[in-house]
Amino acid sequence: MAQERLPYRQYIDYRYIRFIRLTRNKTQKQLADLMGIEKSTVSKLENGQLEFTEHYEKRLREAIFRMRISNAELVNVRELVMTKQNKTKGK
Numbered sequence: 001m002a003q004e005r006l007p008y009r010q011y012i013d014y015r016y017i018r019f020i021r022l023t024r025n026k027t028q029k030q031l032a033d034l035m036g037i038e039k040s041t042v043s044k045l046e047n048g049q050l051e052f053t054e055h056y057e058k059r060l061r062e063a064i065f066r067m068r069i070s071n072a073e074l075v076n077v078r079e080l081v082m083t084k085q086n087k088t089k090g091k
Contacts, residue, residue: 010071010074010075010078011078012057012060012061012074013052014045014046014048014052015048015081015084015085016060016074016077016078016081017031017042017045017046017060018046019077019080019081020060020063020064020067020069020074020077021042021046023067023069023073023077024067024069026067028042028043028046029042031063034062034063034066034067035056035059035060035062035063036059036062037056037059041056
């Protein structure tokens with residue numbers, strides 16, 4: 001598989017999903033289609049209501065590959081997640 005040649009092994013958890021989706025201006029339905037899951041599942045994953053298992057991580061990585069999101073973009077997403085987390089801790 002072509003994805004195996006690309007270095008998409010950065011850490012990803014459920015907090016990244018919304019930012020990854022918005023990087024390509026996708027709706028939850030569009031991301032769900034790319035991941036091969038239901039829209040409601042994307043919503044539950046984004047909101048931390050469903051465990052982000054290896055299964056969903058694999059599906060998200062496949063969607064990242066299909067959307068052609070670069071490692072540099074994933075680094076930016078990580079920075080956004082960390083910034084949001086730090087702001088939340090400060091409240």
